[in-house]
Amino acid sequence: MTNEKGSGFEASRREVLIGTGKLAAGAAIVGVGASALINKTANASSGPPPTPWGYVKLDPKEIAQSAYDNWYKHYCCYAVAEAIIAPLREKIGGPYQNLPVEAFIFGHGGTVGFGTLCGTLMGAGVATSFALGKKDGEAVLRDMMAYYSEADMPIFKPNNPKAHVKNTNISESPLCHISVGKWMKKEGVALKSPERKDRCARVAADIAYQTVVLMNKVHDKTYVGETGSPSAEYGITTQENCTECHGDDVPEPLAPKA
Amino acid sequence: MTNEKGSGFEASRREVLIGTGKLAAGAAIVGVGASALINKTANASSGPPPTPWGYVKLDPKEIAQSAYDNWYKHYCCYAVAEAIIAPLREKIGGPYQNLPVEAFIFGHGGTVGFGTLCGTLMGAGVATSFALGKKDGEAVLRDMMAYYSEADMPIFKPNNPKAHVKNTNISESPLCHISVGKWMKKEGVALKSPERKDRCARVAADIAYQTVVLMNKVHDKTYVGETGSPSAEYGITTQENCTECHGDDVPEPLAPKA
Numbered sequence: 398m399t400n401e402k403g404s405g406f407e408a409s410r411r412e413v414l415i416g417t418g419k420l421a422a423g424a425a426i427v428g429v430g431a432s433a434l435i436n437k438t439a440n441a442s443s444g445p446p447p448t449p450w451g452y453v454k455l456d457p458k459e460i461a462q463s464a465y466d467n468w469y470k471h472y473c474c475y476a477v478a479e480a481i482i483a484p485l486r487e488k489i490g491g492p493y494q495n496l497p498v499e500a501f502i503f504g505h506g507g508t509v510g511f512g513t514l515c516g517t518l519m520g521a522g523v524a525t526s527f528a529l530g531k532k533d534g535e536a537v538l539r540d541m542m543a544y545y546s547e548a549d550m551p552i553f554k555p556n557n558p559k560a561h562v563k564n565t566n567i568s569e570s571p572l573c574h575i576s577v578g579k580w581m582k583k584e585g586v587a588l589k590s591p592e593r594k595d596r597c598a599r600v601a602a603d604i605a606y607q608t609v610v611l612m613n614k615v616h617d618k619t620y621v622g623e624t625g626s627p628s629a630e631y632g633i634t635t636q637e638n639c640t641e642c643h644g645d646d647v648p649e650p651l652a653p654k655a
Numbered sequence: 656m657t658n659e660k661g662s663g664f665e666a667s668r669r670e671v672l673i674g675t676g677k678l679a680a681g682a683a684i685v686g687v688g689a690s691a692l693i694n695k696t697a698n699a700s701s702g703p704p705p706t707p708w709g710y711v712k713l714d715p716k717e718i719a720q721s722a723y724d725n726w727y728k729h730y731c732c733y734a735v736a737e738a739i740i741a742p743l744r745e746k747i748g749g750p751y752q753n754l755p756v757e758a759f760i761f762g763h764g765g766t767v768g769f770g771t772l773c774g775t776l777m778g779a780g781v782a783t784s785f786a787l788g789k790k791d792g793e794a795v796l797r798d799m800m801a802y803y804s805e806a807d808m809p810i811f812k813p814n815n816p817k818a819h820v821k822n823t824n825i826s827e828s829p830l831c832h833i834s835v836g837k838w839m840k841k842e843g844v845a846l847k848s849p850e851r852k853d854r855c856a857r858v859a860a861d862i863a864y865q866t867v868v869l870m871n872k873v874h875d876k877t878y879v880g881e882t883g884s885p886s887a888e889y890g891i892t893t894q895e896n897c898t899e900c901h902g903d904d905v906p907e908p909l910a911p912k913a
Contacts, residue, residue: 444755445744445751445752445753445754445755445756446753446755447755447757448755448757448758486703492753493703494703495703495704495750495753495754496703496753496754497702497703497704497705497706498703499705499706499789500706500781500784500785501784502784502789502793503780503783503784503789503792503793503796504780506886506892507772507892508772508776508777508780508796508800508829509780509793509796509797509800509884510797510884510885510886510887510892510893511772511797511800511829511885511892511893511894512885512886512891512892512893512894513771513772513829513830513894514765514766514769514771514772514777518766519766519772519777522761522762522766522767523758525761526758526759526760526761527758531757531760531761534761535760535761535767538761538766538767539767539768539769542766542767542769571766571769571771572771572830573892574891574892574893574894577891577892578891578906581891581909582906585909586909587890587908587909587910588886588890588891588892588908589890626767626768627768627769627770628764628768628770628846629768632845632846632847633770633832633835633836633839633846634764634765634768634769634770634831634832634835634846635768635769635770635832636769636770636771636832641900642899642900648836648840650845650846651839651843651844651845652845
């Protein structure tokens with residue numbers, strides 16, 4: 398614990414004294430005496446810095462390459478989240494300096510290997526939520542859930558590919574298991590193959606790219622979300638590939654009681 | 656942006672001067688002069704405070720009631736994450752003071768309503784990852800993914816229930832759509848019904864409860880993870896309810912190339 402707390406202390410001190418560009422002001426705060434300091438810190442009990450933490454326009458191509466490279470460090474969820482958050486940490490600083498994106502590695506393989514939500518989408522959710530806040534963040538994420546399901550991926554061509562990938566695939570689902578499973582079948586390779594790993598690294602690049610395209614539009618105030626709430630439309634939280642599991646026997650949602 | 660940065664600044668200052676319980680030491684740091692401060696802050700460029708941020712034992716019953724109450728604020732993912740992180744923010748402080756759990760609301764409804772990973776499990780993942788770090792956090796989360804799929808929920812009885820819930824259900828899946836869909840069918844209620852909402856609030860309580868039970872064992876060094884990596888076992892990232900979608904025609908995973 399000592400080291401971890403120490404690191405938090407260092408980062409916070411940096412924010413107070415350097416990150417805000419106010420070393421002199423920091424010294425002045427101390428100069429006003431302990432009672433004023435305690436009054437100031439009492440305000441801090443209102444809680445952690447609220448989102449949105451802010452966004453500056455990023456280059457989708459650069460972020461895509463970064464996500465590809467990141468995949469080989471800590472897999473899909475980290476790959477996308479860190480690709481977008483790292484430049485914001487550098488360009489905006491502030492609260493971003495206190496968020497270790499390694500904490501989101503657990504999204505890998507559809508959450509610790511269970512094949513549910515593709516980790517690239519959890520990573521996109523983390524980035525959009527912190528940077529854009531709830532309303533715009535969720536609108537972009539809904540569009541990304543739809544994009545992931547409909548896009549013929551991977552699209553991205555890495556600068557230095559670690560493996561040759563022959564096939565692209567439309568998953569028709571935001572689920573890791575379905576997306577990876579369909580692609581593995583088409584490519585004829587196993588989960589542990591270099592090709593499958595590179596395919597997932599490229600998908601991370603694709604999702605980071607498109608997320609940044611949409612976030613840039615939010616920044617420019619030209620963004621219009623295209624994907625509504627599935628639960629409002631279908632009467633259940635859902636993907637939009639009903640027949641894939643239900644066949645022709647898609648259940649009718651119950652109407653709310655009058 | 657000004658306000659958000661301001662909040663980060665307040666929290667950080669609290670951490671430096673009060674949160675660590677070292678007001679006098681804080682003053683002493685400033686006393687050593689600007690050049691020493693700059694040297695200290697240079698170390699901060701190593702990045703955000705790494706996880707694990709630490710854990711103190713919590714009362715599962717209290718955390719469960721808190722998760723139930725939280726559900727009615729911001730739904731499932733926030734409910735579990737905040738129920739566990741809020742007391743750590745209070746009891747440990749430090750980096751927890753800089754993490755706004757509202758940023759994880761997006762996990763609701765299986766991620767913005769798409770019915771994928773149940774938001775309670777994303778919330779558990781956030782809490783276990785920040786508090787316990789990658790190794791123990793992922794081990795507990797794997798157990799929770801399995802627990803969620805196997806438990807007959809809801810179990811929790813709220814102090815002041817907002818609706819009457821008749822049925823319990825075993826989801827056999829960590830997916831929101833399947834878990835909620837099976838329960839709705841059994842209960843005979845719609846997604847927007849008070850009963851369905853209260854069922855999900857109670858499931859949030861159940862997942863928070865069991866997550867804290869396991870985290871307490873990690874704290875006491877008595878925890879033994881019971882759930883392996885599905886991808887290692889099955890050759891694909893997956894749940895363990897193969898036949899539910901595949902029927903009798905469960906694909907054989909391809910072997911890695913020799």
